[in-house]
Amino acid sequence: MTTPEFEKEYRELLKGLSKSEVVASHCDIHEMNILRSNDHKRVMLIDYEYASPNYRAIDIATLLMETTIDYTYPVFPYVSRSEKAKWSEEELNYFVSCYLEREAALKGEDAEKYVESERAALVYEVRKAEPLVAAMWAMWSLLLINWEQFDETKDWNLEYAQMRFDMFEEYKESAMKLDCEVQIH
DSSP: OOOOHHHHHHHHHHHHHTTEEEEESSSOGGGEEEEEOOOOOOOEEOOTTOOEEEHHHHHHHHHHHHTTTTTTOSSTTSOOOOOGGOOOHHHHHHHHHHHHHHHHHTTTTTHHHHHHHHHHHHHHHHHHHHHHHHHHHHHHHHHHOOOOOOOOOTHHHHHHHHHHHHHHHHHHHHHHHHHHHHOOO
């Protein structure tokens, strides 16, 4: 894929979030950035270096994708991906419902009505955001490479970028099909 082709696809996917609410976003939610208190009553996020205003679906899409990546893999490139860890539609809908219940409480809305009216839209947004998140981390990884001293046997960033671009292609296909499904129904 050429850069102009990638940019065109990225912009097309971004249109799927055009009606999405912009919220305070962590932008790097994964297992190593989530802490739980000893009494299991509180969850805290750490590592806010990428936090910024972003579409509400970005953090959820990031969490969904990150659960499929093992950053403790003992062999180079020290990351691996597990398809078994992907969330089911039922799990996604449950998580989105919980998110929306909390959002309704913060907005002073009736939770049941709010979840019912917003769930399908947020699930759609999350599915549209997945390839965008994959692309963002692929590009991030490429930017970290010191090309003047690059050693493919030691620098995992190129492998990581390839894994993320592969995820972009995979999730892009699903995201593009959403628009066809929405038009059919």
